[in-house]
Amino acid sequence: MVKTKQFFDRQTALTLAKTKIYKEYIEGYLPKLLMTYGTCLIADLFCGAGKNGSKDGSPLILIDRIKYILTSKQLKERKNIKVHILFNDQDEKNIKNLENELSKISFDRSIINIILKNQKYEDILSDLIRKPEKQKIPKFFFLDPFSYANVKMNDLQNLMQLSFTEILLFSPLFHTYRFTTTEAFDEQHKTRRFIEEFTTKGMVDYGNAQNYMHSIREKLLNVITVNKKNSTPYVRSVLLDGGFSKNGLFLITSHQKGMLLMNKILIKNTDDGSTVNVKDLNQSRIFSSYEASTYFDDFKSRFLSYLKEKSELTNEEICDFTIREGFAPKQVKKIIKEQYDKKKLQVFSTSDEEITNSSKWRIADDIKEITKFKIV
Ligand SMILES: C[S@@+](CC[C@H](N)C(=O)[O-])C[C@H]1O[C@@H](n2cnc3c(N)ncnc32)[C@H](O)[C@@H]1O
Incomplete structure (x- = not known):
């Protein structure tokens, strides 16, 4: 019993760490983007039920932050602002629950346009990639699956080929990191396939989770190209370290400003620039230790x-x-x-x-x- 409770406590802390970074990124990213373009699409393709227990999940965090951002004087003066939001989850119960949560919130639906979908990510992705009317506006994809196997390298490449695209990918790394030296996997084993697809070094002993995450970052940099110019994107990774459980967050963006914003958020939330220690996330940090x-x-x-x-x-x-x-x-x-x-x-x-x-x-x-x- 105790073990189960501890497990869920830890999971909750990790979820909070993830959503804290998501929230801070949205807060920094959206105002400038809306001032410049007046519109954008935010797609949370594994959106969940809206609430995790009593805490807001990514969809409600997003709405709350957009409402706050729209109160700024500059944005109020800017005409014709439109934020398109797509929430998707394969679980119908989650979408129903989210719909119910959203109905309790007041916001200007002529500015914040929400579409709810109850599809498999794999199906919705091919639609998104094909739709030409979405080409012109800035797009931000939040990919927060339960399983590392849901999102393929090719999906990330296809999304980054759309113009003005950013992706924030959450990956439960520990489920794969633990098995990088397992010899018993045959070639088609799901975990082995992930490791070989997503790292530069494949099935080797990485020594620690940081090295494993850096190998994933390097692979993203090697494989993904940004829209027609085929340039290399900016990729920022951070390890969310919850003790036993370790997860990775990866920002993939074609915008230097987006990467700089994430760098600053991570400077603020980590001691070393590279690891969020989930347990002491809310303690204040000393800048100098980061530079040491x-x-x-x-x-x-x-x-x-x-x-x-x-x-x-x-x-x-x-x-x-x-x-x-x-x-x-x-x-x-x-x-x-x-x-x-x-x-x-x-x-x-x-x-x-x-x-x-x-x-x-x-x-x-x-x-x-x-x-x-x-x-x-
Ligand atoms: C980690 S949760 C998302 C949590 C959410 N971001 C939050 O902050 O509250 C992952 C969600 O992905 C959904 N999911 C899993 N596989 C899926 C798939 N193939 N397509 C769409 N949704 C999927 C699950 O139903 C679950 O709600």
């Missing part, structure tokens, strides 16, 4: 090798590299300042004038002027 982590050290050495290899980089290249690696420009600035103080690099304007004042180096979230960094 091996995750940061690894980034620092990758950045310094990149700089050495190119010998000259613009602020745009530096910031893009930093954001792709999971950090924010203000963190790379510290590394650059250290190098500058050791007289290992110099900074110039586009007209080749040296810039000695670091506040004019333009290593920032929004770049308004190009600067150049050269190894001495």
Whole structure:
């Protein structure tokens, strides 16, 4: 009995960690997006029943945040805002329950347009990918299945081929991580197939769940391309560590700003930038411990090798590299300042004038002027 109770306590904490990140991302992502485009589609394709016990699940969190976002003065002034939402779950009971929960909430249904579907994800996905009218508007897909086997690499690739797309994928990693060294699986075994499809290294001993997650991230980067230009997306991963149970969240996006937002959310919610310790999620964290982590050290050495290899980089290249690696420009600035103080690099304007004042180096979230960094 005790064991069962502990198990559910842990599951609940993990669910809270997941929905907290989802909520913070929506809060940051939607206002800017609606100001720019005036519309978007948010599709929660494994949406559940709306409530998990007494707590709001992803659909109700979404509505609550959209209602809040729409109260901003700027958005009130912007005309013709329309948020399209698609909630889908294969379980009819969940959709009925969600419908009932939604009927209790007041919101402007001419702005927030909700469609409820009770289909298998596999069936709804092919419709979504085909519908040409959805091509033009920004799209955010939240994929939160129970099982790691539901979402295929090919699904992610097909979704990312649509324009302006972002995906937040939750994957219950521990169910597969535990079996990466199992020899008894035949080639068609579901777990083995997942591991081989979703990692760069396949069935090997990863040492720890972080390495396993990083191998999945690398595979997503290697395989997925973004719409017609076939460029590489930004992929941010984070381990939700609930002790015994460990899950992964992956943001796949074509937008640098989306990745930067997620980087900042994870800086705030983790000690090391890479792991949410579910148990102490609500305790305040100290920024410096994040920068003392091996995750940061690894980034620092990758950045310094990149700089050495190119010998000259613009602020745009530096910031893009930093954001792709999971950090924010203000963190790379510290590394650059250290190098500058050791007289290992110099900074110039586009007209080749040296810039000695670091506040004019333009290593920032929004770049308004190009600067150049050269190894001495
Ligand atoms: C982890 S729960 C979602 C929880 C929800 N995101 C929340 O925060 O409350 C996963 C949901 O996926 C649904 N599901 C499982 N397999 C599915 C499939 N193949 N197609 C659609 N829904 C599916 C289940 O019925 C379940 O409600």
